[in-house]
Amino acid sequence: MKSYYKYICAAILAISCASCKKYLDVTPENVGTIDYAFRNRNEAENYLFSCYATLQQFVYLENNVGFTTSAEVVFPNNVTDFRGLDPVGFNLIRGTQNTGNVGLNFWDGTNGGQAMFKALRRCNTMLENIDKPVDLTLDEKKRWIAEVKFLKAYYHYYLFRLYGPIPITDVNLPINSPEEAVKVKRAPVDSVVNYMVRLLDEAAPDLPVAIQNQAKELGRITKPIALSVKAEILATAASPLFNGNPDYISLKNKDGKALFNATYDATKWDKAATAALEAITVCEANGVKLHTFIPPGNIPSLNDSLKLELTLQTAITEKWEINTELIWALNPTFGRQGFCTPRFTALSVVNAFSNPGTFAIPIAEQELFYTNKGVPINEDKTWDYTNRYTIQAGDEANRYYIKQSYETVKAHFNREPRFYADVAFDGGIWFGNGIYNPESPFYVQGRGPSSFAGPHDNVNINITGYWPKKLVNYQSVYDDGFQAVDFHIPLIRLTGLYLLYAEALNEQGKPFAQVIPYIDRVRTRAGIPGVVEAWNNYSRNPNKYTTKDGLRQIIHQERRIELAFEGQAGWDLRRWKETQSVLSQPIQGWTVSEEQSLNYYRPRTVITPVFNVRNYLWPISDDALLHNSNLVQNTGW
Template identity: 35%
Template sequence: MKHLIIYSTIVTSIFFSSCSNYLDIVPENDIETIETIFEKREQAELWLKSCYVLMTDPVSSVIVNPAFTGTDEVVAGEYTRQLLTTQHRWQWYGLFIGDGLQMVQEPYANIWKKDLFYAAIRYCNIFFEKIGGVYNMPDNEKALWVAELKALKAQLYFELMRRYGPIILVPENIEVNSDIEIMQQPRSPIDTCVNTIVRLLDEAMKVLPPFMQKDQSRWTYHSLESAATLKAQVLLYAASPLFNGNPAYTNFKNKKGEQLFNTTYDHEKWKRAAEATDEAIQLCLDGGRQLVTGNMSKSTELLNTMMDIENSVVAPGYANNEAIYMIRPQGQSLHFWYSWTLPYFKSTDYANYNASMKGCISPSIKMVEMYYTEHGLPIDADKEWDYSSRYQMGKESSPLYRDVIPLNSDVLGLHLRREPRFYASIAADRCYWQRGKDAAQNLIVKAYRGEQFGTHTPIINNSYPQNLSGYWLKKGSYSNVSTRDYSSAIDNREEGAIIFRLAELYLMKAEAWNEYLETPDAEHVYNPLNAVRERAGIPDVESAWTNYSKTPDKVKTKTGMREIIRQEWNIEFAFEGRRFWNLRRWLTAADELNTDLYGWNILGETAHQFYNNFDGPVVVWSKREFVAPRDYLFPIRSEEVMVAGCVQNPGW
């Protein structure tokens, strides 16, 4: 108990020291206590864990991390925005950022502050300084822990970098009695930030073992594969349009007058990223990482593929061969979407009612239409898919879709002959939703007002949970657990929050090499892309575009493949928090995020009413704003700018 009290005192002193000391270590009178803590292994390990804990929610939580709800992937109304604000300590940071409400006074999703990521960086630095004094640890274990924290420090820097751009680097902590000029460090140029992160990861990789060679108790700390993946991701961002030759930052300088961005485009950065991605993939394959495939428990090929897709993004018991890096979630990770996305049934529906389910965050029509056809093509590019009739009713007769679509029944054309990832991720009206251990427990989604899934009020009600788009999100939930039993079956399950998975590396490789090469080739571009597509149950990219598309030559050009690869990103990682960052690094967010969000008329009681007279979707949320170039980087809190003496991001 004595040690816990001492530790709590240190945490408090670090977190709540004055704003002017946010890069300091701790007040002088606590230094002796820190020395005492770093006498024993147990206390040193507790210190190490605290570094990870500070990062967990801002990275893995669907509530705290704005990437999950801050784009055009999901729709939510006023009820959702108000519920957390009034009843809990959280806010839906992403929803507010997506609505254009970001601000400098109290920024949403603010990790640039003394008691969060910079506190974790200070923790890391203290650990590096003091770990040598622990007497009951072998040197090889000390080296491992240092390597794990070097990779974590690199991750903290990266998370700051992709939010704020150039950041303040803290190679070592500053003494508390230093002059204010020393404490007020400048922001470093973006290339310096990138190189610092890469150097930390290179140092860590010399010591870190492969994931499967680590003790299970250390699975949620960095491994050789995760450090290599992070390195590749950092270099991919450095090569991307936001950070590579962006003319919007021509006059962006730190307080020393240094140019923070090199606004001359450097083509070689793509090669550096591509080669790092190649290295990371090889390390992952050597370490036994592989895409989740091979389910044979279902009755059809489509259902088996859907199960592979479902299993690729969850990690019960930290078991997932595709996961490269998992952390122990503290709050609501991707898996915990269920409270907000699974359907809100009436309490009289005894077989399915679950009081925890709100069903008030739903996929947008934009994402519904983003998924491919069965031929692995965009719905407007497939010459054999009836794009003009997508908002009309049709029927499915093929037994290939048994237990996915009710055969020979009226179903919207938009929901027919789509790729397996669509059916695995989206619950659409008049389609089956697997909600238990066998087909007998499947539910047909009936979304019209008054039906099982539909709203039961005659108006859009801000005090009542409603699904505004008419679609439900499956991704991140388990199809073999009934809705009624979901909370009791899942809440106490040990579940890893997946930060990186192998499919991401394949898409990174395809993108980086496509940008570097003059024309795409099989080895560097098509093959990694096809690895992801094969698991998704769709044809390889060359066959799909050559045999089924209206523009067969698109797959042969750099520009064409850029669009194809970006759509593959949007589909494979839909609702996993990637689109938020990708749109920013591609500099396409202003085009994508200033449009209204669409859905169906959820107050309609018939197909004709629900589907808006079959004339197409209706606007269900219009409070959207992305100001370019301002919103490509987060604002630093205005008080922090004054206290730390650093420059603010452009436009803020």
């Protein structure tokens, strides 16, 4: 519809990427008329880049609701704009959200949120004009159409997870449309889901199963990505937040049309299971498999413990081109490694701008990780849960995880490998940062103000005493300045897909013997016993996995551990309606200003969260409601 836009926006937000030669590294600037933008293949390809542009902005985890509202990582509350990072997303769990000033507003594109409806209009413009370039081949045209349909589905999905029922933006309205046509209404949940799935079903056949020219096209959408997102969408639609949720029975459009189904529909899990299995099948058929660390030449020998730890770490930080389990990641590289890194040397304190270390893991999050027997710490009958905060010195048996003779707490001993791979703690070993001798690595010294604050800091930077080690490449060096070895934050990994399928099978009511093998694929790679072995031999509740409810708890905890700090847990907690229980307790850390271990290891409250039922769905801003009288506000706002 040529009349909808006479001119495109003069410049689309630049994307930060690793290499200027890679696909999606740049977006068109100073684009003229639509006819000019689609006059030939090259110009049309530039417009295709602009359809991807909003997607690439999701690389900033501080603007990802799934990351900042999960209580996996918290941020100091006495800073406003910290070294280029706006903490508005982190502050949401403090109850800052309101309809007059919506934090991470993806509806209007303000306060850290991307303008999703503008992104959808760009996609529609692309589809409306795709026939204009005469030098575009048929195969290219089919692929580009499929990519844009995927992007439309994903942008709708992002809005759907936040706001629930949303207006479906299928076509652009002509600029001369009557006022009532522009005042769009929200579509019911099932209509939105069906629309997103239809787009993905249309897109998948025309997408490549893998990127062949990685140097040029890495980051473009593939068939495995589309099928995996379809499985996610259907699992989200089948989950308690959207499937027969009684909290939203009264949410209706102004014409009385109900936006939520009041009745639970078990067949939605059937659809999710089918989609997840299809995604797994296609992924595995095209070379996707669990990652294993292969030591480079500068690390001549590693013990089995460190090999496993590095396998788990590099499942996230390995180069995209050779990471076999990475189904989808964002094209820009992760730029917040310094926020996840402790300060190891005097130079790193003096030059603390490069590694402020501000991303802090609460005590409750680190306690989510299993013991080395593969069961929760409060279930393991061989683990001293009651005395977990008593002081214990590092010993020979744990020297690859905890500094020998260093005083820490018992809670840090005899934990699963993912704990040591993902979490940095006082006394914990840090392999890397330029030191690759396993017998003389760095270790974290997290006590006292000098360990946290540099000469330009007036706050204790890490407010809990734990860092998300998982989000730092072991090859990155933070010292006098910094030399970060970049990586791409995953959006979907094969382990997440396995656990999603296990969840769908369990919700279908399948026997545990059919469900557990997909959980055990993840657990085996993580170096812990399978579910049956672990619960039978070590749990105080050995029959837990034999019931649907018990196995549900196991799957949920497994997903929260395996996908920790990847921007996924917050979305899962929302769709499960478990966020309220997670945020019902004060968020605690250690007394980080103290230097003596007995004083340091005293839990203290760092945040008192504010969350109730209304917070499961984002509010629509007062301004949006004022301009569109057909919109209705989400329940409770």
